[in-house]
Amino acid sequence: METQHTFSLIYARKPGILIRVALVLERRGYTIESMNTSPYDSNPDFWEMMLTTEGDPAKLEQVTRQLAKLIDVFAVQVLREVYC
Amino acid sequence: MESAKNGAQVLIEILEQLGVEYIFGYSGGAALPLFDALYHSSIKLILTRHEQGATHMADGYARVTGKPGVVLVTSGPGATNTITGMMTAQMDSVPMIVLTGQTITSLLGLDAFQEADIFGMTMSVVKHNYLIKNTADISRITREAFHIATSGRPGPVLIDLPKDVTSAPFNGSLTDQIDLPAFQLPARPNPESIQSLADLINQSHKPILLVGHGALLSGAAPEVRALAELIQAPVTNTLLGKGGFPETHPLSLGMLGMYGTVYANKALLECDLILSIGCRWDDRINGNPKKFCPQAKKLHIDIDPAEIGKIVVPDAYAIGDAKQVLQELLPLVHPLDTEKWLERVQELKRLYPLQYRPFNGNIPEGSASLRAQHVIDVLYQLTNGNAIITTDVGQHQMWAAQYFKTDQPDTWLSSGGAGTMGFGFPAAIGAQLARPDQQVIAIVGDGGFQMTLCELSTAALHKLPLKILVIDNKYLGMVRQWQEFFLDGRYSGTDLEGNPDFCMLAQAYGVKAFRITKEEELEQTLAEALAYQSGPCLIHAEVVKEDNVFPMIPAGQSIHEMITESPTVPLQMPEGST
Numbered sequence A: 001m002e003t004q005h006t007f008s009l010i011y012a013r014k015p016g017i018l019i020r021v022a023l024v025l026e027r028r029g030y031t032i033e034s035m036n037t038s039p040y041d042s043n044p045d046f047w048e049m050m051l052t053t054e055g056d057p058a059k060l061e062q063v064t065r066q067l068a069k070l071i072d073v074f075a076v077q078v079l080r081e082v083y084c
Numbered sequence B: 001m002e003s004a005k006n007g008a009q010v011l012i013e014i015l016e017q018l019g020v021e022y023i024f025g026y027s028g029g030a031a032l033p034l035f036d037a038l039y040h041s042s043i044k045l046i047l048t049r050h051e052q053g054a055t056h057m058a059d060g061y062a063r064v065t066g067k068p069g070v071v072l073v074t075s076g077p078g079a080t081n082t083i084t085g086m087m088t089a090q091m092d093s094v095p096m097i098v099l100t101g102q103t104i105t106s107l108l109g110l111d112a113f114q115e116a117d118i119f120g121m122t123m124s125v126v127k128h129n130y131l132i133k134n135t136a137d138i139s140r141i142t143r144e145a146f147h148i149a150t151s152g153r154p155g156p157v158l159i160d161l162p163k164d165v166t167s168a169p170f171n172g173s174l175t176d177q178i179d180l181p182a183f184q185l186p187a188r189p190n191p192e193s194i195q196s197l198a199d200l201i202n203q204s205h206k207p208i209l210l211v212g213h214g215a216l217l218s219g220a221a222p223e224v225r226a227l228a229e230l231i232q233a234p235v236t237n238t239l240l241g242k243g244g245f246p247e248t249h250p251l252s253l254g255m256l257g258m259y260g261t262v263y264a265n266k267a268l269l270e271c272d273l274i275l276s277i278g279c280r281w282d283d284r285i286n287g288n289p290k291k292f293c294p295q296a297k298k299l300h301i302d303i304d305p306a307e308i309g310k311i312v313v314p315d316a317y318a319i320g321d322a323k324q325v326l327q328e329l330l331p332l333v334h335p336l337d338t339e340k341w342l343e344r345v346q347e348l349k350r351l352y353p354l355q356y357r358p359f360n361g362n363i364p365e366g367s368a369s370l371r372a373q374h375v376i377d378v379l380y381q382l383t384n385g386n387a388i389i390t391t392d393v394g395q396h397q398m399w400a401a402q403y404f405k406t407d408q409p410d411t412w413l414s415s416g417g418a419g420t421m422g423f424g425f426p427a428a429i430g431a432q433l434a435r436p437d438q439q440v441i442a443i444v445g446d447g448g449f450q451m452t453l454c455e456l457s458t459a460a461l462h463k464l465p466l467k468i469l470v471i472d473n474k475y476l477g478m479v480r481q482w483q484e485f486f487l488d489g490r491y492s493g494t495d496l497e498g499n500p501d502f503c504m505l506a507q508a509y510g511v512k513a514f515r516i517t518k519e520e521e522l523e524q525t526l527a528e529a530l531a532y533q534s535g536p537c538l539i540h541a542e543v544v545k546e547d548n549v550f551p552m553i554p555a556g557q558s559i560h561e562m563i564t565e566s567p568t569v570p571l572q573m574p575e576g577s578t
Ligand SMILES: Cc1ncc(C[n+]2csc(CCOP(=O)(O)OP(=O)(O)O)c2C)c(N)n1
Pocket: B392, B393, B394, B395, B396, B397, B419, B420, B421, B422, B444, B445, B446, B447, B448, B449, B471, B473, B475, B476, B477, B478, B479
């Protein structure tokens, strides 16, 4: 069963970051439904990306850890998990 | 004031500062400024004969030294030829820097001559990559690349360098330091997590230590040994873990997994605890993670948080550098009463020894009867195991892993995660350059050797005293073995009819050659070849064509399904990967 997940990524706005994030998700069968980026209020070094995805909940932990492993990603949080 | 140096010169200067001794490369238009800057540099350029060779040489250099190997190539096809080598390094966590020339920035995206979007293309095979668009960024990015390649879990980093960026005057600061606000190094291991490892270990009666490449990368061999001897636990290692614990040690079970020893695999079925030290439980090891040793507690030490729970959900784990974790773990564990367990393990070793006998299968008229296992075993005896071994991929690789025991760290170089044919010989060149005084031997198959053999020129030119042992079974043997077992002997696309005469081939490159076709010649010819030090030499060993690697656990199956002799009926094609 697929689940909708909303991630918040705090990241350094360096070249390629959007592709890197998309590659991690795509490889593990997570489809991106929406993506929104904005400057991160609490720290001027970073930006924040809000991502809504649909994918296998069993892979959520691995996906989260792989996103966090990206060199330019500072932190990843799963904000919401909705079964659909 | 205009700087006297251009971007390329600054880059090379920083590489010198960072201690780079060798660059493995192949030139071309877009890389001209970089090659020009190397002309007066103290860094030695090793001109290879193919860019893939350059990457595997850099890889071999990195695996024995722990320092990143550096590659320099041109744009377009030069850059794409490095992809296999980067993937190989990434899969085995090897530090590497790949510098690629690129078309000028104003032409990027216009399908310019020899433009390849190598930055986009390689994202999934590198730890990180860059496309530099401003000369002023060269200092910072080069330092960042080295930092990323070598810290935490190592890996390859690519820097794409447009020609106008490397030729323009450098107007930045040479001392620009890294700026990686989001990149976090692994923290000190959490003491509670180490205590949780210790608690489970202290309750165990039948522990096994499982040593992976991570143990070697962190230099943890002394700590692994101290732990094994303290708690009296048998130790098994992965293909890349060879050397993390001496395979001749009485507590060693040798390699586990698909082609591992019967006793290592059987011991796993009976143990009550497995402590993985830098092993990522991959499918060659676990067979089928759902059926993998349900009776045992699984403990995991890994520097990469993404490895925890990826394949096997551990009962306890610690995230951190293996050496550091073990140092903190050692005072928390006490000697265990494993006497009965060790007796049982000894019994398994007696019951299911790793051995080969004269070949009793079908040998066609006029074909060789020499077994590859025998060749490798004699090589092991003659060198006393004292050599840096590189291998290619296939049956010979597994026989080498089984019969050439490894006692010292960083002396066994093999493409594990990627299984890249063509790796063995160039990796030996890199290793020999890094360790000029050590005996370096590449054990390669007739198939894989032909993928990168053009580097015979490179080895000959630099008079490297390495040995190339070609195990010639005139087949893509490992694939043929699967066809024999699972596809009713339909040898589709595995017969290497048309192989060259490997000795004549070596001689054409000015490389000394030896041939072995019979058992009687084996010892003397190998000894002669080992004594030859004036340059590279090739040993062509003609071996049994249709020999098989045993034991074998078909992909995706559990240890129970291990086969130890040629099946008499066709087996079902396994469902696991390959
Ligand atoms: C680049 C590449 N292509 C294909 C394979 C698949 N493959 C794995 S082992 C093997 C056979 C290798 O043959 P050879 O080098 O002669 O070694 P042998 O198994 O006969 O010892 C092949 C084709 C691979 N691992 N790498």
